[in-house]
Amino acid sequence: MRRKSGEQGSAAVAFTLATFLLIFTIVTVYLFVAKILWFPPAISQFGTQIDEQFHRTLIITGIVFVLAQLGLALAIFRSRERGQKVSFFEGNPAMEFLWTLATIIMFVGLGLYGEHAWAEARFQGAAPGALQLEVTGQQFAWNFRYAGPDGKFGATKPELVSASSGNPLGLDPRDATSKDDVVSPVAYVPAGQEVELLIRTQDVTHSFYVRELRLKQDAVPGMTIHMHFNATVPGQYELACAELCGLGHYRMRSFVNVVSPEEFDKWMRDQETALQQQ
Amino acid sequence: MVTHESGGHHHPPSGFIRKYIFSLDHKVIGIQYYVLALFSVFVGMALSLLMRIHLVWPSAKMPFTPGGQMTPEQYLALLTMHGSIMVFMVLTTAPQSGFGNFILPIQIGAEDMAFPVLNMLSFWVTFLSLVVLISAFFVTGGAPISGWTAYPTLSALGQIAGPGQGAGQTLWVIGVAIFCIGALLGALNFITTTVDLRTKGMTLGRMPLTVWSWLITAILGLLAFGVLLAACLLLLLDRVAGTSFFIPGGLVVTDTPIVSHTGGSPLLWQHLFWFFGHPEVYIAILPGMGVTSHVLSTFSRKPVFGYKAMVGALSAIGFLGFCVWGHHMFISGMSPYSAFAFSLLTMTIGVPSAIKTFNWLGTLWGGKIRFTTAMMFGLGFVSLFVTGGLSGLFLAQPSIDLYLHDTYFVVAHFHLIMGVASIFGIFAATYFWFPKMFGRMLNETIGKIHFWFTFIGVYTIFMPMHFLGLAGHPRRYADTTGVNFLAPLHSVHYFITIAAMITITAQLLFLFNFFYSMKAGQKAADNPWNATTLEWSIPSPPPFDNFAGHIPVVYRGPYEFSVPGATDDYIPQHVTPERVGKAH
Numbered sequence: 001m002r003r004k005s006g007e008q009g010s011a012a013v014a015f016t017l018a019t020f021l022l023i024f025t026i027v028t029v030y031l032f033v034a035k036i037l038w039f040p041p042a043i044s045q046f047g048t049q050i051d052e053q054f055h056r057t058l059i060i061t062g063i064v065f066v067l068a069q070l071g072l073a074l075a076i077f078r079s080r081e082r083g084q085k086v087s088f089f090e091g092n093p094a095m096e097f098l099w100t101l102a103t104i105i106m107f108v109g110l111g112l113y114g115e116h117a118w119a120e121a122r123f124q125g126a127a128p129g130a131l132q133l134e135v136t137g138q139q140f141a142w143n144f145r146y147a148g149p150d151g152k153f154g155a156t157k158p159e160l161v162s163a164s165s166g167n168p169l170g171l172d173p174r175d176a177t178s179k180d181d182v183v184s185p186v187a188y189v190p191a192g193q194e195v196e197l198l199i200r201t202q203d204v205t206h207s208f209y210v211r212e213l214r215l216k217q218d219a220v221p222g223m224t225i226h227m228h229f230n231a232t233v234p235g236q237y238e239l240a241c242a243e244l245c246g247l248g249h250y251r252m253r254s255f256v257n258v259v260s261p262e263e264f265d266k267w268m269r270d271q272e273t274a275l276q277q278q
Numbered sequence: 279m280v281t282h283e284s285g286g287h288h289h290p291p292s293g294f295i296r297k298y299i300f301s302l303d304h305k306v307i308g309i310q311y312y313v314l315a316l317f318s319v320f321v322g323m324a325l326s327l328l329m330r331i332h333l334v335w336p337s338a339k340m341p342f343t344p345g346g347q348m349t350p351e352q353y354l355a356l357l358t359m360h361g362s363i364m365v366f367m368v369l370t371t372a373p374q375s376g377f378g379n380f381i382l383p384i385q386i387g388a389e390d391m392a393f394p395v396l397n398m399l400s401f402w403v404t405f406l407s408l409v410v411l412i413s414a415f416f417v418t419g420g421a422p423i424s425g426w427t428a429y430p431t432l433s434a435l436g437q438i439a440g441p442g443q444g445a446g447q448t449l450w451v452i453g454v455a456i457f458c459i460g461a462l463l464g465a466l467n468f469i470t471t472t473v474d475l476r477t478k479g480m481t482l483g484r485m486p487l488t489v490w491s492w493l494i495t496a497i498l499g500l501l502a503f504g505v506l507l508a509a510c511l512l513l514l515l516d517r518v519a520g521t522s523f524f525i526p527g528g529l530v531v532t533d534t535p536i537v538s539h540t541g542g543s544p545l546l547w548q549h550l551f552w553f554f555g556h557p558e559v560y561i562a563i564l565p566g567m568g569v570t571s572h573v574l575s576t577f578s579r580k581p582v583f584g585y586k587a588m589v590g591a592l593s594a595i596g597f598l599g600f601c602v603w604g605h606h607m608f609i610s611g612m613s614p615y616s617a618f619a620f621s622l623l624t625m626t627i628g629v630p631s632a633i634k635t636f637n638w639l640g641t642l643w644g645g646k647i648r649f650t651t652a653m654m655f656g657l658g659f660v661s662l663f664v665t666g667g668l669s670g671l672f673l674a675q676p677s678i679d680l681y682l683h684d685t686y687f688v689v690a691h692f693h694l695i696m697g698v699a700s701i702f703g704i705f706a707a708t709y710f711w712f713p714k715m716f717g718r719m720l721n722e723t724i725g726k727i728h729f730w731f732t733f734i735g736v737y738t739i740f741m742p743m744h745f746l747g748l749a750g751h752p753r754r755y756a757d758t759t760g761v762n763f764l765a766p767l768h769s770v771h772y773f774i775t776i777a778a779m780i781t782i783t784a785q786l787l788f789l790f791n792f793f794y795s796m797k798a799g800q801k802a803a804d805n806p807w808n809a810t811t812l813e814w815s816i817p818s819p820p821p822f823d824n825f826a827g828h829i830p831v832v833y834r835g836p837y838e839f840s841v842p843g844a845t846d847d848y849i850p851q852h853v854t855p856e857r858v859g860k861a862h
Contacts, residue, residue: 010647013649013726014649020733024661028665028741037749039748039749040750049677050677050681053675053677054672054681057678060671061668061669061672065664068639069661069665072657072660075642079578079644079645080649081648081649085646085840086578086644086847088840089644090582091637091640092583092584096587096636099636100629103628103629103632104626107632110625110675111622114676116677118618119618121677121680122614122676123614138530138532139439139532158528158529158530161530161535162533163533170530202530203435203439203529204431204435204439205430205544209752211763214680216609216681216684217611218611220544220610221430221526221544222526222529222542222543222544225611238762238763240752240761240763242684244423244429245432246432247349247351247756249350249354249756250758251761253761
């Protein structure tokens with residue numbers, strides 16, 4: 001039987017489109033399974049928790065992705081114009097209801113499950129006795145401050161800020177608690193010990209982002225924001241600014257060095273206090 | 279206001295200016311909006327191309343850069359203007375103000391929009407806003423560098439915060455504020471028109487899904503743009519009048535204390551901006567959903583699967599869209615408890631989105647698919663909507679967002695869903711309605727080549743960006759050499775840039791097809807697709823007052839395809855019950 005040319009064209013297009021969707025689905029799934037580009041290993045128990053939730057989400061979205069793309073490919077190929085009669089139907093409330101219920105359970109369930117990690121990170125404060133570490137962003141550098149033996153951060157004043165003369169935070173020398181504060185452009189933290197971050201900025205919004213800690217927090221003008229982490233794997237980890245802060249945003253980085261408690265104590269002893277540096 | 283009573287036969291204006299420039303005709307205004315968006319999309323694409331080239335070949339000589347090479351601030355200026363132009367001038371105008379203006383009144387059987395003068399004003403206000411926005415390139419310091427989100431204090435402190443943050447940022451704020459006014463006028467007009475000017479028999483349950491999507495989008499626009507307008511005015515006051523809505527005290531910029539401001543909150547801007555910004559995503563994509571449903575049904579020769587569920591899902595997405603702005607702010611310093619609520623509400627949006635996808639597949643299933651270019655873009659929309667939507671489920675969870683926020687994963691997500699899927703909706707609409715708008719057919723062969731380059735192209739550009747994001751690559755980086763861990767990702771950037779160059783070049787095919795077909799395309803019949811809605815019951819292009827004084831009466835739903843017992847496989851909405859089965 002001779003076919004009309006339109007139907008042949010339709011078969012070719014349907015086949016190509018369905019095949020493309022199939023290949024696209026396979027390649028995408030492969031890339032997410034092969035993990036050629038992936039996050040670096042987590043260095044905290046919290047980071048591992050986030051990775052687990054990521055994988056749960058990946059599995060559920062992966063299933064929906066494959067079903068939807070292949071369903072589309074199948075519908076395109078199967079229902080191409082080939083002289084058939086259309087099967088007339090305007091809906092199927094039972095299937096609609098089932099599908100809706102399934103997605104509610106899947107998506108909302110997933111969301112609820114993921115709240116554990118968030119609650120741990122943000123609803124609870126840092127453990128008692130955590131090392132206090134203040135992080136201050138400014139265009140386009142990071143500065144870290146340790147409270148020193150007195151455990152208190154000294155007062156700072158905007159008018160005293162002078163990065164060029166060695167007082168980037170504007171530490172007030174007349175405040176007694178400032179005397180032992182240590183300021184450093186890179187951070188050292190002891191492995192296996194809880195660290196409480198006090199995140200600040202002097203000028204515009206920046207964002208503290210360390211990939212291996214699975215931690216990101218904006219530094220917001222006018223606010224001091226608390227975060228906490230406990231890194232267990234020693235190493236040097238890069239800190240990159242993650243919120244657009246001006247022309248030097250791309251080079252606003254520093255390092256967080258996770259070292260053994262002994263090395264940390266030694267590093268701390270070797271530091272001059274900020275006011276000595278001036 | 280146009281009413282049915284005042285109807286009858288209107289006389290078209292005779293002068294060139296009243297006919298084509300300051301026209302009150304919704305069809306001319308729709309085309310004006312479309313051309314504005316078409317111009318803007320090519321500007322926006324050119325900016326992105328320059329950005330992609332700079333990321334891969336940072337030392338490439340660029341004609342407009344004084345020192346030869348592009349500086350970081352020039353990159354950020356391109357980035358800001360790319361986002362602003364694409365979001366406001368393309369994704370907001372083309373689907374809603376462009377096609378909505380042209381098609382909506384005809385699809386509901388009206389002679390024009392409810393307020394034709396307001397309609398003309400909204401276009402010219404939008405045009406003015408485009409001029410103001412683009413003029414930011416030409417002032418001292420250049421265009422702003424704070425991104426289309428313009429977060430204070432970077433956007434509020436002025437020149438001291440960086441080049442482009444002086445006059446350029448001020449013009450940006452004014453331009454966006456003017457845009458809001460145009461969008462508000464348009465939204466009012468769309469809502470009034472749909473509510474008041476439906477013809478006899480055009481009940482809510484018989485409205486095409488396109489009309490539903492334009493109506494819901496207009497409601498979103500009315501509620502969202504008012505908030506952005508207010509936010510822009512506050513930011514403008516902070517910049518020029520010394521107020522401190524968004525600027526707290528005690529700031530120091532490059533060793534210079536800022537003494538003139540105190541007491542403001544940068545987070546206030548983020549709340550106001552995203553209260554607009556999230557609904558804006560749906561303003562961009564809901565019309566695309568409407569068009570996709572419409573086109574899928576027409577070319578499957580089958581009714582839309584679950585019409586009522588589709589309307590319900592559109593409404594649910596629109597409503598939920600106002601409850602989730604906080605998911606842009608999980609790491610902003612906002613209360614972590616509210617993140618909990620915003621997260622669950624965001625996951626809930628997955629449900630109506632899944633309903634839509636399911637129903638699109640249900641519409642195709644068992645149909646008789648004709649692969650017109652419009653249909654292929656509609657099918658592409660479904661695929662892109664799924665791909666771009668699912669990555670949202672990662673970002674909707676605050677714990678995962680701690681890692682992925684502000685990385686290229688987000689760039690991949692919003693480009694696929696808000697950018698590319700919406701653009702596919704616009705393409706589907708263009709290939710579908712071009713015959714009605716201009717009386718000629720677009721070339722289908724060029725159209726299909728254009729489709730393949732675009733469909734494969736956008737996936738090859740944006741899929742790899744997910745992996746850049748997983749590797750932790752922050753977005754909005756002018757250079758990939760400032761941070762060590764970005765070095766291994768260079769080859770991915772290279773791949774993306776090549777893909778972008780090919781895909782953007784292929785868009786010239788569309789431009790050629792558009793203007794060539796307008797002049798020399800095959801003449802279009804009144805109803806070339808054998809479609810059912812009212813715009814296909816009148817000549818192509820339609821006469822000045824759409825129905826030449828004979829307002830149609832509607833007797834049936836919008837998607838009566840392949841109805842058992844009928845002789846033809848489609849029954850237009852205006853066909854009376856007695857005439858079904860007879861020739862029409």
